[in-house]
Amino acid sequence: MVTSARARWDLVQPWLGLAVRLGLAAVWFWAGSTKIGDLAAAGRAVNAYQIFPFDVARAIGAAQPFVEIALGVLLLLGLAIRLAAGISALLMLLFIAGISSAWIRGLAIDCGCFSEGGPLAVGQTPSYLPEILRDIGFLIMAAFLLRWPRSPFSIDRWMAGGQRLEDEDE
Structure with a gap:
């Protein structure tokens, strides 16, 4: 029974990995292109997150779309997948922390993940x-991509x- 479940996983995992890889590539392309x-x-x-001094925030904002598009290219091509997945995971943790920080501090901002972002209009x-x-x-x-x-x-x-x-056998 375990063997057949393992065999099914071995058949499904690469194709699931392809879907996840292309899906995450699309996310990065979309985020960077906006x-x-x-x-x-x-x-x-x-x-708008009020975490960094303005000049630092401006530099991060200017670099971020290029990093996001580069991650999208790496994932689309399937090149350095584990590295791209690791950087993706790190960025997601940073984004989650930033959004959580804005929420806790009562800021009314658009995250800027897939848009221009910034402060929300009054009433939003x-x-x-x-x-x-x-x-x-x-x-x-x-x-998932880090593991497989x-x-x-x-x-x-x-x-x-x-x-x-x-390193993928287990």
Whole structure:
């Protein structure tokens, strides 16, 4: 019984990994593309969290879309999947912490994850819980890729000769 469950998992896992990898790549492309056209707005969105000095927030905001798009490219190609997943997980933890901090401190901001972000207009209510839950979902996707990085149609798998690596066997 255990053997057949393991065999089924061995058949499903690579294709699930492909779906997770491409899904997370799409998330990063979407997030980066919404910011890259207006780096000043991205800096203002980071500044709205009131965590960093303005110049630091501006620099983070300017760099963030490029990092997000680079992660999307790596995941789309299946290159350095474990590294991209690790950076993705770290960023998701930082985003969750930032959104939680804004919520705890009573800030009324748009997270800027898939938009220009920044302070909300008077009367608008922030949607922190759905944003945190969404980012937890993305964190789970990144964790999956950390554990099972190989998937079909990836450069990593091609470079490994299409074989499973020993660190994936358990």
